[in-house]
Amino acid sequence: MIKQSSTSRLAIALGIAILFFFLMFSIWTAPMINFWLTMCITGLTLSLYTIFIGWRKYGKQEIKFNLSSILIGIGSAALLWGIFWLGNKVSTSIFSFAGEGISNIHSIKSGNSPILIGFMLVCLIGPAEEIFWRGYVQNNLSKKFGKNLGFVVATALYTLVHIWSFNPMLILAAMVAGGFWGLMYRFLPKNLAPLIISHALWDVSVFILFPIGG
DSSP: OOOOOHHHHHHHHHHHHHHHHHHHHOTTTGGGSOHHHHHHHHHHHHHHHIIIIITTTTOOOBOOOOHHHHHHHHHHHHHHHHHHHHHHHHHHHHOTTHHHHHHHHHGGGTTSOHHHHHHHIIIIIHHHHIIIIIIIIIHHHHHHHOHHHHHHHHHHHHHHTTGGGOOHHHHHHHHHHHHHHHHHHHHSOSBSHHHHHHHHHHHHIIIIISOOOO
């Protein structure tokens, strides 16, 4: 039996992520699939891969929900929402394509139950993305290349998997949000709970409760 190295396991995981994000966002495949169902399958697949295969070398990350992690999660979600609110104002006043790009992002929720979408974002999609992108990808890269370069490469990968959408505003949003959570992971104690809370609350705020633009 051939043992897989941590590098090969990471490469396989990223290949799976690239394939799923291509299916969800590319102009050739997106019209033929249910975005939210595919997003849930993606999150479930990547998080289970992380838990059962990806953490084999470095060990599972701590996920500890305490008062500190809850407060940090809520505060950082509010801060990131404010950053996007300001970014929306600036981008739509400068770039003619910004408004349409933001509207296209919000269009993926049309025809779906807001309650169901919110449930998926909070209970699966947000947590799964943090377990995979920060708890596995950034952690793995940081162990190999150092915390700073690991953060940069992980953020770049998170941004690039959204490139299939050919939507500059979505790609920029991924870079800003991925960089924000990546910095949290870089400088905070290695507890994924604040990141999970932040990501889940930001998702449901931007898409359901307090949508920006669109």
